Amino acid sequence: MSMNVSQGGEDEVMVDINTTPLIDVLLVLIIMLILSIPVQTHAVKMDMPVGSPPPKEIEPEKVDIFVDFDGSVKWNGNEINGDQLRSYLKQAATANPKPELHLRPHKLAKYDMVAKILATSQRLGVVTIGIVGNDQFD
Numbered sequence: 001m002s003m004n005v006s007q008g009g010e011d012e013v014m015v016d017i018n019t020t021p022l023i024d025v026l027l028v029l030i031i032m033l034i035l036s037i038p039v040q041t042h043a044v045k046m047d048m049p050v051g052s053p054p055p056k057e058i059e060p061e062k063v064d065i066f067v068d069f070d071g072s073v074k075w076n077g078n079e080i081n082g083d084q085l086r087s088y089l090k091q092a093a094t095a096n097p098k099p100e101l102h103l104r105p106h107k108l109a110k111y112d113m114v115a116k117i118l119a120t121s122q123r124l125g126v127v128t129i130g131i132v133g134n135d136q137f138d
Contacts, residue, residue: 098127101126105131
């Protein structure tokens, strides 16, 4: 809104544009645009599973197999011989859930003994066996 005040008393022609009708038309157009936009729904469509949740997995037992430098083998700290090792490995292969076997050879243990344990476990069907303590060989 502008106002032109004449100082000399003469009637002067107003040369300023009257912007009030222009602003009114723009406001009406903005309101019509806002009303014509569809209402946004903020819902996310997801396919949710139906039924009961799956049962929690049972944590497998962890078994430590120690191979000492003199060739003796320990199953969870108990010293065993070759026949006992085979029977324990058979039980581990058929157990449900299958236990995790951690083979821990001593730094000075013979490779032959470790390789025999790995071959026997593979032959008997043990699939979860790992060599632990590799940092001592660096």
